[in-house]
Amino acid sequence: MNEARLTEKLSVLADAAKYDVSCASSGSTRTNHNGGLGNASKMGICHSYTSDGRCVSLLKILLTNHCIFDCAYCVSRRSNDVKRAAFTVEEVVDLTMNFYRRNYIEGLFLSSGIFKDADTTMERLVRVAKELRTVHKFNGYIHLKTIPGASETLIHEAGLWADRLSINIEIPSDAELQRVAPEKTHEQAIKPMRYLHKTIIGLKEERAVVKRAPLFAPAGQSTQLIVGATPDTDRTILGLANGLYKQHGLRRVYYSGYVPISTDARMPATGSTPMVRENRLYQSDWLLRFYGFDVNDLLSEAQPLLDLDLDPKTAYALRNPELYPVDVNDASREMLLRVPGIGQKSVGLILQARRHGRVRLEHLKRMGVVIRRARFFLSFGGATHALVHRPDRLRPHLIAPLRQKAAQLDLFA
Amino acid sequence: MRPAWSVPERARHYVYDGSWPGLLAVVFTVFSEERPVLSVVRERSQITDLFTEVREVSTDDTQATRVMDRARNLLGASRIRELWYCHRAERAEVDRLIADFLLLAFTGGAVNDVRDPIVLGLRQWRKHVSHEKHQMEAFVRFQENSDGVWTATIAPAYDVLPLIATHFRKRYADMEWLIADQRREYGLHHRAGIVSPVQFIHEPDSALPTPHVQAAAHEHAYVKLWKTYFRSVDIPARRNLKLQMQHMPKRHWKHMVEMVGK
Numbered sequence: 114m115n116e117a118r119l120t121e122k123l124s125v126l127a128d129a130a131k132y133d134v135s136c137a138s139s140g141s142t143r144t145n146h147n148g149g150l151g152n153a154s155k156m157g158i159c160h161s162y163t164s165d166g167r168c169v170s171l172l173k174i175l176l177t178n179h180c181i182f183d184c185a186y187c188v189s190r191r192s193n194d195v196k197r198a199a200f201t202v203e204e205v206v207d208l209t210m211n212f213y214r215r216n217y218i219e220g221l222f223l224s225s226g227i228f229k230d231a232d233t234t235m236e237r238l239v240r241v242a243k244e245l246r247t248v249h250k251f252n253g254y255i256h257l258k259t260i261p262g263a264s265e266t267l268i269h270e271a272g273l274w275a276d277r278l279s280i281n282i283e284i285p286s287d288a289e290l291q292r293v294a295p296e297k298t299h300e301q302a303i304k305p306m307r308y309l310h311k312t313i314i315g316l317k318e319e320r321a322v323v324k325r326a327p328l329f330a331p332a333g334q335s336t337q338l339i340v341g342a343t344p345d346t347d348r349t350i351l352g353l354a355n356g357l358y359k360q361h362g363l364r365r366v367y368y369s370g371y372v373p374i375s376t377d378a379r380m381p382a383t384g385s386t387p388m389v390r391e392n393r394l395y396q397s398d399w400l401l402r403f404y405g406f407d408v409n410d411l412l413s414e415a416q417p418l419l420d421l422d423l424d425p426k427t428a429y430a431l432r433n434p435e436l437y438p439v440d441v442n443d444a445s446r447e448m449l450l451r452v453p454g455i456g457q458k459s460v461g462l463i464l465q466a467r468r469h470g471r472v473r474l475e476h477l478k479r480m481g482v483v484i485r486r487a488r489f490f491l492s493f494g495g496a497t498h499a500l501v502h503r504p505d506r507l508r509p510h511l512i513a514p515l516r517q518k519a520a521q522l523d524l525f526a
Numbered sequence: 527m528r529p530a531w532s533v534p535e536r537a538r539h540y541v542y543d544g545s546w547p548g549l550l551a552v553v554f555t556v557f558s559e560e561r562p563v564l565s566v567v568r569e570r571s572q573i574t575d576l577f578t579e580v581r582e583v584s585t586d587d588t589q590a591t592r593v594m595d596r597a598r599n600l601l602g603a604s605r606i607r608e609l610w611y612c613h614r615a616e617r618a619e620v621d622r623l624i625a626d627f628l629l630l631a632f633t634g635g636a637v638n639d640v641r642d643p644i645v646l647g648l649r650q651w652r653k654h655v656s657h658e659k660h661q662m663e664a665f666v667r668f669q670e671n672s673d674g675v676w677t678a679t680i681a682p683a684y685d686v687l688p689l690i691a692t693h694f695r696k697r698y699a700d701m702e703w704l705i706a707d708q709r710r711e712y713g714l715h716h717r718a719g720i721v722s723p724v725q726f727i728h729e730p731d732s733a734l735p736t737p738h739v740q741a742a743a744h745e746h747a748y749v750k751l752w753k754t755y756f757r758s759v760d761i762p763a764r765r766n767l768k769l770q771m772q773h774m775p776k777r778h779w780k781h782m783v784e785m786v787g788k
Contacts, residue, residue: 116747120754127758145696152696158664159773161784163760166769173759211748212755214676214701215668217784250700372763388764462640469639476641 114207123208125198129178129189130224133281133337134369138170138219138254140332141276149250151213151220153276153331157254158219171222171256172212176200176237180226184294185379186283186342186371189226193377199228205241206249213253220254220276221245231262239267242274254332259309261301268305272312277332277364280305285350289343293379302336303361309334310362333364340394341386342371348417351397351408358402368394393419400425403457404450422512427453430490431504431511438492438501441472453511454487486511537564538579540625544568546613547590549621553628554589555581563629566621593628600631612651614685623647659686663693665778666705670742676703679781687714691721749783756784 139157159168177199178189188195209221223241227234238257245251257271259280271278280302284290287299309330316329336357338350354366370386397419400406404426411425412418420428430437430453439448441463449460462480466472473493478484489498489507500507538561542548549566556563564578573580598606609627612620626644631637640646661682668676676698680687687707691714694705699719706713711726779785 114744114747116750120751123751123754124758127755131759131761145699148699150698150700152693152699154663154693158660160664161756161782162770162774163756164767164770165761165764166766166773167759167761168773169756169759172755208751212752214670214698215748215752216666216678217752372761462646465638466640469636469641472641479643479646480640 119204119208122198122200122204123174125196126175126178126200127173129195129226130173130175130222132188132369132372133173133222133224134167134367135222135256135279135335135337135365136168136170136173137277137332137335137365138256140364141254142331143252143254143276143328145252147250147252149252150210151251151253153252153254154219160216160218170219171254172209172218172220173222174200174205174208174224176205176223176225176234176241177228178226179228181229182227182294182296184283184297185377186293186339190377202237202241202244206244209245209253210249210251213251218253220256222256224258225260227260231260232264232267235260235263235267235271239271239274242271246274256332259305261297261305263305265305265308268308269312272309272330273327275330277335278309278330279335279337281337282353283337283339284343285338285340285345285353286343289345293343306334306336306357306361306363313362333362335363335365335367337367337369340368340370340391342380346412346417347390347394347397347419348408348412348414350394351401351412354398355401355408366398368398387421389421390419393421393425397425405447406451423508424453426451427486427511431508434502434504437490438497439490440492440494441477442467442494452487452490454483454485454490456481534562536560537562538581539564539573539575540566541570541573541580541582542566542568543585544616545585546610547587548583548585549613549624550590550593550628551586552583552621553625554586554593555583556625556629557632563622563625565618566625567618568616568621572618597628597631601637605637608652609648611655611689612648614655614689615651616685617651620648620651623651655684655686655689658682658684659689661775661778662686662690665774665782666690666694667781667783668698668701668703670745671739672742673739674702674742675739676701678703678705679708680705681709681777681781682707683777685710687712691716695719695721753784 137157139155141153142155143153145152157170159170161169163169175189178195179197179199180189180191183191205221205223212218213220223238225234225238238260242255242257245255255275256277256279257275259268259271259278261280282299282302284293290297290299313330313333316326319326338353340350350368357363357366368391370388370391373380397411400411401408410429419425423431429451436451439452446460446464449455449463450457459477459480459482463472466476474484477487489501489510500510540552540555540563542552552566561581565573567573570580570582594606609624612624623644627637627648630644636642637645640649662680666678666680668678670676687705694703695716698716702717704713704715704724713724714721715724779788
């Protein structure tokens with residue numbers, strides 16, 4: 114091992130990969146069936162946390178940052194003057210095995226710049242995964258990037274070795290994408306997604322009958338959308354995400370606040386996207402997937418941007434005061450899920466408790482309900498909060514103290 | 527009328543050896559001698575109350591088995607496992623909750639009523655213990671030694687080593703490894719699918735030869751590469767140490783190569 118050379122490659126190719134925010138190592142059902150190394154954890158494991166508080170779960174690297182494309186938002190674009198490097202297949206395999214054995218990581222997340230052409234790049238990614246699985250009996254988590262334009266044969270093979278596959282849409286609207294990345298279209302990303310979705314479902318059904326049918330991307334697919342690099346609204350972003358979940362069976366859509374890494378003239382000259390916008394999008398994404406909300410509940414054509422001062426559920430409650438208060442002892446599961454400050458787990462506990470008798474405020478406190486927010490929207494059979502139907506007056510009570518301070522500063526600026 | 531075992535005036539303190547069968551024997555004793563629980567502790571010295579009777583319970587496997595069988599019939603195996611999880615917290619308040627809960631179950635109480643502080647309290651303790659277990663599965667750092675054994679040291683807040691054994695046995699099936707709990711002075715050793723407990727030895731003049739184990743030749747290189755990786759994925763512009771510490775409490779840092787000295 115040439116340690117100095119490897120160290121340099123690692124720092125270049127890890128740095129270039131960090132703008133992909135996906136870090137999940139969950140959702141796989143792979144087991145250590147061959148007495149080799151590794152066993153997937155269904156819930157995923159974060160092995161460390163960086164000083165910005167993000168989780169480190171996988172060895173996330175590019176095979177190479179040489180790229181024939183020139184996408185304005187990407188640090189590895191052809192026209193950008195950065196240091197270039199490339200790993201060999203053996204180097205990636207060796208790093209993955211040795212980091213995994215030390216319990217540093219859950220597995221490998223391998224992406225790449227497109228060198229030469231899509232198929233050559235994809236073939237190289239597949240080879241790394243195949244070698245880990247077959248030669249080294251590695252059963253840890255592997256997330257491979259699907260290279261747009263790669264052949265279906267290669268994509269299929271990737272699914273046989275990897276736990277998760279992802280292809281990033283990056284720019285939320287097709288028109289904007291073609292402006293900043295002339296070589297790309299949405300269709301290029303959607304096409305392999307469609308193929309993978311079909312295959313995953315097909316092989317899952319087969320596995321239900323034939324136990325020996327091969328695992329195929331057991332942790333499904335994900336994608337990433339960049340927020341704030343183009344004028345696309347939250348409504349466009351969430352509308353797209355919702356479609357991806359419903360039509361293409363994606364497990365996760367990641368939202369990446371734009372960091373101005375690029376001096377390309379096609380990109381906005383503004384600063385970073387505020388972290389809070391990214392956060393509100395994730396909260397909305399959760400409401401869509403687990404809380405029975407629809408995109409139209411959260412945003413409208415007249416109001417296409419999320420309220421940065423309030424979490425999306427609280428904002429919804431203030432826009433729809435006629436739905437509240439919700440009676441803790443009587444309301445349906447669906448309505449309890451729409452109460453700000455009450456999460457899925459608390460709803461489960463409330464329903465369980467109701468079978469035994471009346472539920473009171475003190476019970477909710479112990480269950481972990483955020484009373485500070487929930488109290489305005491709940492009733493316990495009797496009195497309701499005086500402000501429940503006065504959203505204008507309620508609003509100041511619901512803005513988190515830090516945001517209140519920021520809002521005041523804005524007023525006086 | 528109240529059953530005799532729950533009359534508060536008859537309550538007393540219980541002392542046991544800290545083992546799981548020991549705690550079950552306490553429950554047996556409470557029931558058979560009809561004297562309610564004021565507290566359950568592991569050391570007599572933890573009781574400062576001079577005026578109340580103290581009952582020392584010695585671990586009796588027959589009693590423990592009887593309690594266990596009855597509890598399993600009433601509650602099911604997964605619920606028992608939850609109680610066993612809670613017991614790893616090694617806290618007097620949790621031991622008390624477990625005893626109270628079993629007594630509740632044996633007298634036909636509503637064991638699923640999460641409005642009851644005993645039921646909800648145990649649920650929350652199970653969550654704390656599971657969380658510590660999960661953190662240990664994440665933060666253990668193995669070092670490869672020249673004799674081919676992979677070793678790691680931990681100091682968890684709760685006694686979760688037995689809870690993480692299966693995870694590591696399955697994951698590192700092809701390695702000989704040893705995870706040592708520095709605080710409780712015992713470890714788990716794995717070889718070829720068999721995990722067995724090992725005790726620390728405290729004998730300065732031991733006749734045993736001092737083992738000369740050192741890190742494997744390439745160990746240092748991989749540690750350095752890992753640190754390089756860890757530095758490269760950081761985004762210093764978004765520094766948020768509070769968030770970092772919330773996810774990865776500082777007490778674990780001394781056992782994690784990428785955090786040592788930070």
